[in-house]
Amino acid sequence: MISVVLLGSGNVGTHFFKAIEKAENVRVAQWxxxxxxxxKGYKNKTAITDxxxxxxxADLYILAVSDDAIATLSSALPFExxxxxxxxxxxxxxxxDKKNKRGVLYPLQTFSKGAEMDFKNVPICIExxxxxxxxxxxxVATSLGSPTKRVNSNQRRVLHLSAVFVNNFTNxxxxxxxxxxxxxxxxxxxxxxxxxxTAKKIQTLxxxxxxxxxxxxxxxxxxxxxxxxxxxxxxxxxxKLLTKSIQNTHGR
Amino acid sequence: MISVVLLGSGNVGTHFFKAIEKAENVRVAQWxxxxxxxxKGYKNKTAITDxxxxxxxADLYILAVSDDAIATLSSALPFExxxxxxxxxxxxxxxxDKKNKRGVLYPLQTFSKGAEMDFKNVPICIExxxxxxxxxxxxVATSLGSPTKRVNSNQRRVLHLSAVFVNNFTNxxxxxxxxxxxxxxxxxxxxxxxxxxTAKKIQTLxxxxxxxxxxxxxxxxxxxxxxxxxxxxxxxxxxKLLTKSIQNTHGR
Ligand SMILES: NC(=O)c1ccc[n+]([C@@H]2O[C@H](COP(=O)([O-])OP(=O)(O)OC[C@H]3O[C@@H](n4cnc5c(N)ncnc54)[C@H](OP(=O)(O)O)[C@@H]3O)[C@@H](O)[C@H]2O)c1
Ligand SMILES: NC(=O)c1ccc[n+]([C@@H]2O[C@H](COP(=O)([O-])OP(=O)(O)OC[C@H]3O[C@@H](n4cnc5c(N)ncnc54)[C@H](OP(=O)(O)O)[C@@H]3O)[C@@H](O)[C@H]2O)c1
Numbered sequence: 001m002i003s004v005v006l007l008g009s010g011n012v013g014t015h016f017f018k019a020i021e022k023a024e025n026v027r028v029a030q031w032x033x034x035x036x037x038x039x040k041g042y043k044n045k046t047a048i049t050d051x052x053x054x055x056x057x058a059d060l061y062i063l064a065v066s067d068d069a070i071a072t073l074s075s076a077l078p079f080e081x082x083x084x085x086x087x088x089x090x091x092x093x094x095x096x097d098k099k100n101k102r103g104v105l106y107p108l109q110t111f112s113k114g115a116e117m118d119f120k121n122v123p124i125c126i127e128x129x130x131x132x133x134x135x136x137x138x139x140v141a142t143s144l145g146s147p148t149k150r151v152n153s154n155q156r157r158v159l160h161l162s163a164v165f166v167n168n169f170t171n172x173x174x175x176x177x178x179x180x181x182x183x184x185x186x187x188x189x190x191x192x193x194x195x196x197x198t199a200k201k202i203q204t205l206x207x208x209x210x211x212x213x214x215x216x217x218x219x220x221x222x223x224x225x226x227x228x229x230x231x232x233x234x235x236x237x238x239x240k241l242l243t244k245s246i247q248n249t250h251g252r
Numbered sequence: 253m254i255s256v257v258l259l260g261s262g263n264v265g266t267h268f269f270k271a272i273e274k275a276e277n278v279r280v281a282q283w284x285x286x287x288x289x290x291x292k293g294y295k296n297k298t299a300i301t302d303x304x305x306x307x308x309x310a311d312l313y314i315l316a317v318s319d320d321a322i323a324t325l326s327s328a329l330p331f332e333x334x335x336x337x338x339x340x341x342x343x344x345x346x347x348x349d350k351k352n353k354r355g356v357l358y359p360l361q362t363f364s365k366g367a368e369m370d371f372k373n374v375p376i377c378i379e380x381x382x383x384x385x386x387x388x389x390x391x392v393a394t395s396l397g398s399p400t401k402r403v404n405s406n407q408r409r410v411l412h413l414s415a416v417f418v419n420n421f422t423n424x425x426x427x428x429x430x431x432x433x434x435x436x437x438x439x440x441x442x443x444x445x446x447x448x449x450t451a452k453k454i455q456t457l458x459x460x461x462x463x464x465x466x467x468x469x470x471x472x473x474x475x476x477x478x479x480x481x482x483x484x485x486x487x488x489x490x491x492k493l494l495t496k497s498i499q500n501t502h503g504r
Contacts, residue, residue: 108445110464121448123445155433155436159433162430162440163429165490166429166447169490169491169494174462175459177418180414181411190377190399191411193373195422195451195455199448201367202426207423210423214342216420222342229410242420245424246421249424
């Protein structure tokens with residue numbers, strides 16, 4: 001049984017708590033939040049604290065706190081030589097204070113507090129500075145049901161960057177679709193099955209093979225019609241740039 | 253029972269054929285393709301032809317042919333005063349020859365020949381020039397299991413334009429994610445659950461509410477790191493433009 005002290009009670013902290021609760025070989029020995037009120041509801045399930053000097057001894061400390069807080073919090077930990085990880089896609093593993101053994105458990109998923117999340121849909125990228133820590137992190141992630149992947153710093157960085165493209169930027173394209181349909185009192189809801197199908201398609205097909213549409217077909221007539229329809233200059237610029245990008249990928 | 257003559261044997265023609273085959277109140281009386289070989293396999297299921305002068309009488313003619321072929325083919329039809337529709341999101345309904353009653357059955361979905369498609373996930377946008385045609389088109393679409401929506405020309409146009417954003421452009425963002433991860437030998441597969449979740453999220457949440465990430469947080473440090481990592485100038489430009497777009501949507 002691997003014992004974990006969890007620090008942070010935001011989206012990731014809360015989802016990790018729930019996933020560890022269900023896991024067989026891991027348990028949350030203690031949960032730290034600087035706002036104890038936010039985890040009071042869990043005090044029958046684990047020890048809770050808002051005081052770093054009360055932290056228990058454990059096999060693993062997971063810092064699920066804001067990127068900016070990781071370095072300071074890791075320095076404030078009142079112990080040495082234990083295994084401490086953060087959960088960020090973009091923060092350097094060396095930002096963790098070197099008095100402890102350091103690593104990263106980066107869950108490649110988008111969490112929101114309300115929605116449930118099955119960790120079989122949360123690939124966890126594991127990075128460690130010393131080899132001995134890897135099996136522990138691997139066992140924790142596997143116990144949660146997550147697919148796992150050992151990565152180096154560069155790989156974690158590009159995965160995080162790619163996540164911005166396929167999650168944040170994609171979501172903004174949905175938003176623009178919403179704005180455009182509403183401008184003519186058409187229903188955005190009609191686009192939802194297409195959005196699901198677009199995501200589903202690349203589960204088995206490469207995005208290269210999955211591409212269709214006027215840009216790929218170099219269909220100038222339709223592209224011109226679309227540019228005429230777009231009134232917002234920013235939407236126009238995005239249309240042009242992504243059309244050019246598709247055409248560079250799929251040259252004639 | 254509504255009788256349909258289907259013209260065209262591409263992606264849409266083939267999916268319509270299969271969907272109508274399963275439907276109760278509609279049947280394909282005849283299937284036309286200029287390449288008869290492509291539909292020979294169906295000759296036990298319906299009458300097939302490659303000769304326009306052999307077209308049977310039917311309640312509805314569906315022209316599921318390339319955008320560019322719609323006008324010419326509709327003029328070449330050797331009859332008048334019957335109901336003729338095309339299936340395009342962008343072609344004007346007036347491009348159909350006015351000797352017949354005209355309309356559009358625009359399926360708002362992305363079809364590929366291999367994959368099966370359940371028409372409950374294919375919203376069909378219906379446009380007609382005369383009121384009497386609407387109930388027939390509505391009944392056909394409903395029989396296939398599709399959600400239906402009556403639209404005018406402007407609405408169909410903006411839906412098609414929005415489809416380009418949420419389907420083609422989104423797929424290109426997946427492609428860029430693929431390129432970026434591969435540049436460091438990281439696995440694109442790790443991003444697939446995130447891609448599904450991003451699409452799933454907006455089935456119940458507006459894209460506005462679903463947004464997260466460095467752009468929305470106005471997190472300059474992470475944005476700078478990402479721009480540093482991006483080597484391809486086109487990827488950099490897309491990153492900048494979509495970040496700006498998110499920030500315009502979510503001002504401080
Ligand atoms: N959200 C995601 O989808 C996601 C996905 C993958 C990785 N991550 C990473 O996971 C980490 C946590 O993200 P999150 O989404 O859970 O953030 P969040 O919901 O904003 O929660 C942040 C947590 O950190 C705590 N915190 C902030 N500053 C602190 C400090 N100086 N000392 C102690 N605690 C502090 C916050 O406490 P208060 O409530 O008191 O402010 C809160 O409990 C980040 O590194 C993020 O990059 C997030
Ligand atoms: N694919 C989609 O996801 C989708 C979604 C919604 C709407 N649509 C619309 O549906 C229509 C058909 O698209 P599609 O994807 O099925 O295209 P497709 O797979 O390229 O098939 C086009 C069909 O049109 C035929 N055709 C082309 N020119 C012709 C001509 N001059 N005379 C007679 N037949 C001709 C082709 O015959 P040959 O095989 O002999 O070339 C083929 O059967 C288009 O208006 C498109 O905008 C497509």
